Amino acid sequence: HGESLGLIGPNGSRKTTLLKLIARIMKPDRGAIKTDGTIASVLELGIGFHGDLTLRENALVYGVIMGLPRSEMKKRTDAILDFAGLTRFQDAKLRSLSSGMHVRLAFSIAIQTEADIFLVDEALAVGDMQFQQKCLDRFREFKNEKKSIVLVSHGMDLVKSFCEKTLYLLNGEPRAFGRSEEAIDRYLDDAESSKRAQLN
Numbered sequence: 001h002g003e004s005l006g007l008i009g010p011n012g013s014r015k016t017t018l019l020k021l022i023a024r025i026m027k028p029d030r031g032a033i034k035t036d037g038t039i040a041s042v043l044e045l046g047i048g049f050h051g052d053l054t055l056r057e058n059a060l061v062y063g064v065i066m067g068l069p070r071s072e073m074k075k076r077t078d079a080i081l082d083f084a085g086l087t088r089f090q091d092a093k094l095r096s097l098s099s100g101m102h103v104r105l106a107f108s109i110a111i112q113t114e115a116d117i118f119l120v121d122e123a124l125a126v127g128d129m130q131f132q133q134k135c136l137d138r139f140r141e142f143k144n145e146k147k148s149i150v151l152v153s154h155g156m157d158l159v160k161s162f163c164e165k166t167l168y169l170l171n172g173e174p175r176a177f178g179r180s181e182e183a184i185d186r187y188l189d190d191a192e193s194s195k196r197a198q199l200n
Helices: 015-022 055-065 070-084 099-112 129-144 156-162 180-199
Strands: 004-008 039-042 117-121 148-152 165-170 173-179
Touching: 004 015, 004 156, 004 180, 015 117, 015 148, 039 099, 055 070, 055 099, 070 099, 099 117, 099 129, 129 148, 148 156, 156 180, 165 180, 173 180
Parallel strands: 004 148, 004 165, 039 117, 117 148
Antiparallel strands: 165 173
């Protein structure tokens, strides 16, 4: 409760799969995943979005899918579009916009849900520096409010500065778990060893 967890590992290490399991988009083959509180997720493009709807319409539908009442979403849509920097595109069909804009919209909707747990998959890699800074500022507010964040990122400095604990996955298996600095050091050591092995 109230902690931020980093998820790191090379491409294909099943970081996104783990987020999908926590978000109940996928079901585990065995075992169980227990969560305490509501969940908002910014995962892959397209989940809950429809290309033929406008940005405003998609915001409304996506928010309802994430559990907010339709009446509440109508009140929050302007703030969502403003945070995403997409107000001037509000009446454009979603399919006419870039994938980066899709993620910005999804992220902006997710943070309006006031969930207890936020699952974020590389969303901060999208958009310009100004948008990234807005996201980080909002994340810090969430931390102060004792919300939990699970963050997948290839940015080790971001994980180190933001997450108290980190899980390093390799081929779907936990390779290291604990204080972020220690898990990141293990990951970087493995990456260096792998690079040396390829050179030899």
